[in-house]
Amino acid sequence: MVAVLHGGRLAVAMPSDQTLIFLIFAAVFGLLIHGRVRYDLVAFAALVVATALGLVPVDGMFSGFAHPAVAIIALVLIVSRGLMNSGAVELLAAHLIDSDRPVPLHIAAMATVGAALSAVINNVAALSLLMPLDMEAARKAKRAAGQTLMPLSFATILGGMVTLIGTPPNIVIAGYRQDALGAPFGMLDFVPVGLAVSVAGVAFVALVGWRLLPRREGVGVFVSEAAQGRYTAELRVGEKAADGETMVSELYPLADELDLNILGLVRSGRRRPGFAAREPIRPGDFIVVEGDPKAIETFMGQAALDFVGSENHKGGVASESLTLAEAIVPEGARIAGRTARSLRLLYGHSVTLLGVARNGQRFHDRVRLLTIRPGDVLLLLGTPERIAAATSWLGVLPLEGRKTAVVQRSKAGFALGIFGLAILLAVAGVAPLLLALAGCVVAYAALGLVGGREVYEAVEWKVIVLLASLIPLADAFERSGGAELIAGSIVGFTGGWPAWSTLAVLMVVTMTLSDFLNNVATTLIAAPIGVGLAQATGTNPDAFLMGVAVAASCAFLTPIGHKNNTIILGPGGYRFGDYWRMGLPLELLVLAVALPVILVVWPL
Incomplete structure (x- = not known):
């Protein structure tokens, strides 16, 4: 609030809605980066404060829980658990271990399978399945697990970019497009850009990236028998x-x-x-x-x-x-x-x-x-x-x-067949993705692949609460003109530059945020900014939304940007500063590959 002199009397001017929402998001960012308070509690507390201040209407406070993106993420997690319980994923993974393979070939095999799995199941689940196999291969070959775990983690993150259900940012972007432009992205709309980035990224981590990691004797070599x-x-x-x-x-x-x-x-x-x-x-x-x-x-x-x-x-x-x-x-x-x-x-x-x-x-x-x-x-x-x-x-x-x-x-064959049918129905437009995945979950429950308790255990409720809390906040951010203000600043910064440079700046900003914030939070903030930039420059909003989806998934510089990076921190014997060694050139590579592909597939 600001004190002003009006008619000889001191009056108090309340800060604008835009100022308040910026302050709330600044507090959210600070607490998320600090990391001492659970991110779901931070987001929910911010929602309560915004509602108390009138920035979010009371009847819309819990609207995020009814958003299709929230339901799709929950269903994907349950389907992932069912596929793992059936052994369907294990059929593929069981043939990967060969301790006699040279490190680049081992990384190439594991990274390719990890990326492929992440395209259809949750990327945390894909890493959880493959990490023990990778560590077992390291133990047998008597090499440091840290040489191969980070390439595997990065590959599972890259693979999630390929399909709609591969990673939460894609699901959130598809939902935002429906709200902003009237129709969501389809299941395979992410394939051209995501596949190009994944192929380039997997090749990089297998041939070059692992060589950039520090080699520390006795750290993360293999787990002892005891x-x-x-x-x-x-x-x-x-x-x-x-x-x-x-x-x-x-x-x-x-x-x-x-x-x-x-x-x-x-x-x-x-x-x-x-x-x-x-x-x-x-x-x-x-x-x-x-x-x-x-x-x-x-x-x-x-x-x-x-x-x-x-x-x-x-x-x-x-x-x-x-x-x-x-x-x-x-x-x-x-x-x-x-x-x-x-x-x-x-x-x-x-x-x-x-x-x-x-x-x-x-x-x-x-x-x-x-x-x-x-x-x-x-x-x-x-x-x-x-x-x-x-x-x-x-x-x-x-x-x-x-x-x-x-x-x-x-039951592996049944699980694969049911999942394949659900995806086919969604791609063909016969059934909405939400309905197809829900049917898949019902079928898995009927087959006993996920029990009643597992249905709830499979869902990462902290992510659900985070997303459901941030959706109304993101709406308030957009209504207050916050997204328009940031978009205008970027346009002013890139004034006189080609339109693609504005997209490049947006992707760099989004990548930077994603290295320190949850990728869902990053996506919800960057998506309206992307649409605002498209409107300000008179260009195709789909190109900017696709750029946000790719960049929000690029959390390669820190162990806190993505859960997969956190999971490997201990087993790989890594330090906080190790991630940027391979992560920085990988993010630059992603930018160099994704930008021209976006311009071809989604021309400005």
Whole structure:
């Protein structure tokens, strides 16, 4: 507010709506960059303040939650979870690891698959799936994981630019175009620019980018066996796995690929001598293995093995919503000094003790008959609800973030077919994308690929609240003339320059914002500025909107600009300043490739 003298009296002039909205966004930017307060809380608090000041109408305060972009992002996350639960993505990823490949070829293979996956599923999900494979390859090749994790992260970000559903900025831009110009961008409208940028970017990270990263000895080389948590587990042989002729040794190639050790065979309750390599496997036998949880789960699925207590779950290993969870045994736990069978863990709680880890020690006793000690780490299998009840009853402590979903590999074909049909219907214009994705989610739920609990767990609610809070704020920003003011400033700065230079400046500004802010927030601010620039210069608004979509996804300079960059920070042994080494030339490359392609496909 400003004090002025009016008629001999001191009066107070309230700041304009434009000033207030700029102050609110300045506070939002400052808090988001500071990073100490959750970004969804920052955005929601800003929405409450703007509504209290009259910048956002009360009846429109929660309009963002009804916006199609919010629903599409939530549905994409659920579909991504279903595809991963079906093993459809794993079918492709399983062939990537080859520790003998030179680093550039390994990066090229992983980056290409990562970019392709990110075009159709959430790019965070794509990285989450491929990162363990990349780290496993680094461990086998005895090289630093930091050489390859950043190229993989950047590739998954690049791949999201290719389709409408690949990344939130594309979804937000499509929704904004519908509001501003009367029709959204289609599913494949992003392909020409996004594909060109992705191909150039993947080539860069594979051939040049990884060489720009610092090489630090002993940092992010590979995870030790103890840190990985290698468990001794017993997997049951069922009718599907035993044909009377398959020998234990024939499972060795799959075990080697997964870095899993086959320790022996149990028949009729007794361990066979040695490793039983020449023994044919029979129904009712148990294969004794040693490995990390994901390797055990994958081996169990691909070798068609089962587990003790599978009869308690309809469908056995392919049952819905089964999870492997890890828990440590403290002093005084109910299970300490006892066995799983004596506690009737399976029959009382429908939870199987699948494996035990004890400082790398191998066991000769049956897992269910093993006397558990304080300090042991247990690998429990069951539904999330059953595991939660069992861990509380046993007195053990679940390890945070150490859960592995049991993949329903027999449903991979159905999952791919349903998803492909949904995308085809959307591209052909038979059904709106929102309806097609919603139908896909319903089908996945009916097939058991996502349970009722998983539907809600798959959605990243912080992003949903952020987006739903910023949409009304962005509308207020545009109504107040804020976007028009910034657009006018850019036009004034580039006065007398060619029209494409104005687009280039907008993309540089958007890229810079995206390196420090959430890409959804960046898109919502930059989109109206882009339309304002198009109106001020009398050019095609689609070119500016496409430029914003590409630039908002280019968060390569910092670990905070995109969640994928944050995820790799620890495992890769990176420092804050490492990102710009590869990120800066990559952003310049994106600008150099995207700008001419936009001018050709969406001429000014």
